Amino acid sequence: MQKKLSKAPVNKVMSLKQAVSALVSDGSYLGFGGIGDRTPTAAVHEVARQGKKHLRLVSDTSVSFVHDSILIGLGLVDKFEIAYNWGGIWGSDGVFRRALEKGIPHPIEIEEYSNLSMGMRFLAASMGLSFMPVKSLLGSDIPVYNKNIKIIEDPYTGEPVALVPAAHPDVAIIHVQRCDQIGNAQILGHIGDDDSLARAAEHVIITTEEIVPSEEICRFPNLTTIPYYCVDAVVHVPFGSHGRGCSYYYAMDVPYGNQVGNAWATQDGFDRWAEEWIYGVDDWDGYCRKIGWERLMRLARAEQRYQKFGEVR
């Protein structure tokens, strides 16, 4: 028998502090959304600030310096299920490497997939299924080390096919461009696996660039990626993905990642960075003031020069 999952269409607007404190616990199984773009960095910082520990994280593509690695570096993570964790143009992720190469700050268990097979885990879970087939993973070492992947004989073709288990995070935290007060969330540009992730999780926190009236959402129902019935909390967090970009809202802050990447080269540097940027501010507003609103506005102008919702040229 299924649990009642549907969340009521009521005003869910609250602060990030409230949302994280109400829904995330020690030991939580968390999935942070985004795919390079729309990284829920503000929420990652808040989880860190609240010191939630023994976390189990699940991500498809995780971006260093703004995502899961922050919690790993702080020693808050026991297990990490991923397809990819790296800095991209920002380069090597000192925190991730130290954790897996040297067990610093402490060893973490790792369970690996590919992007598609991780997406299939969310897709399966999003539909209430316990697994999905996939034609990736075959012949590779991924299923050799990950015993949750099963290679079976396809009952229709007789060929080998991989099965991956559904991933049902306790809480998914997803940053979006537009959301109404009851939680209907619209994602523009890169969607990642967030359509599935939101449905896969038991609880969902949406952080959003703008809270718009429901009437505005209803003008473009085909853009609603996450219906309100998946959503527990709606948090207004402008520039909530700073560092990475947010399509139609602001561009990546490439220098930021380069600077953080340098800081993270040593555990000591990471600790000082966290002290300053996470614990040294009260909340994301404090972080934005520290980064500087002018800098943030310049990133917004760079993005919106041609691409702004409803005014794309």
Add this chain to the structure above:
Amino acid sequence: MQKKLSKAPVNKVMSLKQAVSALVSDGSYLGFGGIGDRTPTAAVHEVARQGKKHLRLVSDTSVSFVHDSILIGLGLVDKFEIAYNWGGIWGSDGVFRRALEKGIPHPIEIEEYSNLSMGMRFLAASMGLSFMPVKSLLGSDIPVYNKNIKIIEDPYTGEPVALVPAAHPDVAIIHVQRCDQIGNAQILGHIGDDDSLARAAEHVIITTEEIVPSEEICRFPNLTTIPYYCVDAVVHVPFGSHGRGCSYYYAMDVPYGNQVGNAWATQDGFDRWAEEWIYGVDDWDGYCRKIGWERLMRLARAEQRYQKFGEVR
């Protein structure tokens, strides 16, 4: 080894006559898209006019009087894979009933699914998988009579789960609101399973209310349901779903269905209807002139009073 499937980004605009004649053959396995809304009725009429026979049809929800039934009534169909075939508010479908109750005009083989399990067949096929699991069908008579459905023990939970086979039509024919010349198709409102159906098929014919410049498609990339690489032919067919509605473009013509429904009450009535409305005109333009452009424009005005792309109130 997979076949090369991707269609080139070239101008694919042609007439419906050309598209059907080039891609549909006797014996073709066809999937007509739409879900009550956006029924590709113009294309169904053209397939009928060209007398393609021994067809195998696959649909999730098929709507009487404007969809698969037309081809069944003409005796062009050997096998029908469906979840649903009925007239809705238009009532009983004489053609469908005669075929299954009395083998008139000739017996057809039927293979049944539910809406979700049919959707999963298209979803599986769209991803190059040979099956998908589903938690419908269990305990019902559907898998008792449909041996292509397998009930297995879920390898992760031990519970029963149904598997359904991928459906790969030779040709999918889908009516959309907006498409560019190379085949990037945008669907507004009801999507049905057409996102999956287009990818599942080997060839795709898009009939569209409007052909818009690629620049217009690119203004709203999140609305592109079917990328050009799935598409072989783009056909400009205004009012191509007449009878049913086309969201943002025109409302249903309810009286039309009632009138056709009455005509179809007998095979003789059906034959006379087909003679007049299908064979009695040269093409869809002829059909529209016969229905009357004023009537069509009134349906368009009814729909667009509040809901028109970009101007939704």
Add this chain to the structure above:
Amino acid sequence: MAANIVYANDYTLMELMAATMAREFRDMETAFVGIGPPLIAAMVAKLTDAPNMTIAVEGGAIGSSPRRLLTCIADSTIDERAYACLPMWRLFGDQQRGFFDVGLIGAAQIDKYGNLNTTALGGYPNCKVRVAGSGGGNDIGSSVGRLLIMMRQEKRRFVDRVDYLTTPGFLSGGDSRQKAGLRGSGPSAVITDMGVFRFDPKTGEMYLAQCHPGLEPETIKYNVSFELNISPDVGVTEAPTQEQVEIMRSLDPFGLYLGTGRQVMADPEKGFDFYMEILDKSYETMETLFSKMGK
């Protein structure tokens, strides 16, 4: 019941059925609703006691506020002011995941365990009467939180064993539903033109819970082929309220769902103008109804 409820003096049986069904919905819930009378019942609920209920239809639209009369579940007006329009597989996937609290469908046949037939009567695949097939019925019956059923009461429709089991109820009773791997809680109520039926939580067997006004349990029993259980405290169905009846009549002023307006439309001469007139008038009706709800 509050003291200020005004019951309707006259109403049709279809209106009684829809009004009774409307009472099965609860505020704040998500409802997956089928074609025709079910949608009328759900709309009545939403416009009275369940203003924050969200209605989704198989076409994929969720929580819409149509601007004009909805003539069918896939009518394009159902996309108007919707919270979301999803691919059908995604909407049904949401339902399979457990996001829909209640579903309402019709059926051609039912048995005492609430199993439904919407496929064929008198054999399969060779049949005497062919109907629509599962559509979303099997999916909703398999996975929705609780299942509501609305159908005509006839002896040949309430049968010992359905000719074709399209949509699972409690299968063969007891824990057979759970053993089959099904998730939703199964049938919760069956509402016909004669009464309201519910199911024993242990055995999964149907019993008569309420008779519509003026009917005796024995009369209803006579219209059921299987041995019908009758609740020891079988009640009488509450009449529709004046408000419910007014809403139904304004939602369906020409009896398209609940009555016989259909044949006027079938008139090749006058049908289309008549239809355009209905649509035109309905903008105002819908506006009035939704403005009550602050839309």
Add this chain to the structure above:
Amino acid sequence: MAANIVYANDYTLMELMAATMAREFRDMETAFVGIGPPLIAAMVAKLTDAPNMTIAVEGGAIGSSPRRLLTCIADSTIDERAYACLPMWRLFGDQQRGFFDVGLIGAAQIDKYGNLNTTALGGYPNCKVRVAGSGGGNDIGSSVGRLLIMMRQEKRRFVDRVDYLTTPGFLSGGDSRQKAGLRGSGPSAVITDMGVFRFDPKTGEMYLAQCHPGLEPETIKYNVSFELNISPDVGVTEAPTQEQVEIMRSLDPFGLYLGTGRQVMADPEKGFDFYMEILDKSYETMETLFSKMGK
């Protein structure tokens, strides 16, 4: 080659690699392209010989025409003027279905059957050097039409057996790839800073097909751990054309991909202004490049 081709006089090794890789793409094809230098190579192809090639990136954007310098695969500018932005699972699903003709990825290690490691060096899960993990690599290597690989040539990277097999090449050669159930045709070319490698269609073994200008097969052999086969008609890599080099330099004027501009950005004082200046200038560059293609 047409007579009017003008080769560049000076170019970096990275530019030679990217230009050589650009020649592996074909017009009208769909290409699935990874981060950094691969994207530069694909862009060069599109701006020269393959104007109707469509580039898709893992983030989900297909066929975009970014307005400014793309700093990374998920940079929001990649959504600009895209034909479609799909969920990632849907894009990879399209790829698994066979809609992508060619894919280009990098790797930390490769073996003689073209199997790739992008996960860990020196053991697993306890490792000496941890890298990113599969990302989309395994998926692309499993299903894409033909796989292109771009990586640095070092003895410890061209190994007998990869420390961790992240992305399948020809596995253990012969028909082992097909037997494993994989769909795509497997690796087609490996391009390094020393040469171009291809694979025997029967055995699946890698061989040296071309040496970059000035290099002897023996030198390259010295930078490979396994017994390297050398084509009997091993050639010399064509130099980049002037046009290719110009495009690369205008696409990456500050050496973010192909060079060393990164550290300027890391300067806490001047980094941000420098970056804003790059972006500002890049609008014009992109405009010029795309206008060549009629966009």
